[in-house]
Every structure is written in C-alpha cells, then in structure tokens.
Amino acid sequence: MTSTERNPALNDKTSNPYVELILGMFRTGILGYGGGPSVIPLIHHEAVIRYKWLSDDEFGEVLALANALPGPIATKMAAYLGYQKKGVLGAVVAVLAHIFPTSIAMIALLSAVTFLSSSKIVAGMIAGVTPVIAVMLGTMAYEFGEKAVKGLGIYVGIGFFVLSFLLLESIQIHPAIVILLFLGYGTVHFKFVAKLKKQRRDKEGSA
Secondary structure, three states: OOHHHHOOOOOHHHOOHHHHHHHHHHHHHHHOOOOHHHHHHHHHHHHHHHOOOOOHHHHHHHHHHHHHOOOOHHHHHHHHHHHHHHHHHHHHHHHHHHHHHHHHHHHHHHHHHHHHHOOHHHHHHHHHHHHHHHHHHHHHHHHHHHHHHHHHOHHHHHHHHHHHHHHHHHOOOOHHHHHHHHHHHHOOHHHHHHHHHHHHHHHHHHO
C-alpha cells in the first residue's frame, strides 16, 4: 500500500519517499521550538499520523532507543526515519531537511540577537508558545503512559512510573542509564510474569 493510499490527503507530488522525507522533516525543523523534546510530538505527527511510516508502538520503541544513545534526539529520530525509508541516503536527506531551517534561521538572525533578546514582542511570542509545547508533550506522555499500563499492567506500570521518577529526579541518575535498565527488564518481563502465574497456579493446585 502506497503512502497516497494510506493518506488520501497526499497528492501525487508528495508520493515520492524522498519528497515525503524532505517535507516532513522540514516541517519539524521549522516548527519545532524549544529543543529536541518539543520536536518529538511534531515528528510523531509526521511519521505516525501523516505519512504512517511507523505505528504508535514502533515509534515508542524507536524513541526509547534513541534516548539511550548520545546526541540530539530530534536528529537521531530524523536519521532513523530516513534510513528506514531509503537507507543511508534517506537518512542524510532527512537529517539535512530537519536541520536546514534552523541553520538558516540562526545565520539570518545572528546580527539581530541583541535586539531580539530585549524585545518585548519576542518575549511575548515565547510566553505564548510555551503552553502549546507543554500540552503537546503532556498529550504524548499520556499516550505512552497508557501503552505502558496496557503492556505491563496497571500496578507494575504505576510502580515503574514512580520508580523512574525517583531515579531521575531524586537520585538523579542519567536518563540513558534509566532507559537501559528499563529496556533490560522489558526483555524478561513477559517471561517473569508467566513464571509468577505458573507458580500461583501450582500453589492453588497443591492447596
């Protein structure tokens, strides 16, 4: 099934994988504001909703792995999506399309940094866009949390939320280490749950 069939809103001009990558990553680069985490909901929209390159579950898995690797999260996601679609050349195209808008903007606005930093208009723009970013991140966090609860169960899911908060905020362990720990547990979760259920059935049978 082609991208045009999956999404009727796409016309023939955007059915080319390279064109899709360029347009999608260009939009995330030019609309993303506030650093890597704030760009993730935009990448999610392009990859999952608009072009359907990945499913929600696949996107969550890729995001978790990307967070465990060094470097900016947004460019890692762009590189993966490009590679997944068209190999090495696709990865290069996606990354360039993502960073091009911000690179041009930085060069163009460099001479006006002093003025912009003290401008009340710019300060108002920043204040105005911050709630939008917060809502986007909150919505995405809720969706991932819902998937975690469905996959792990409500008690284990809530327990892991609390544990991750303590590790990240109280003990202040590096996020990459926390992600690797949880990924490690995830590899044995279903085997562990099956073992506990078997032990429970054996106890009930012996009683």
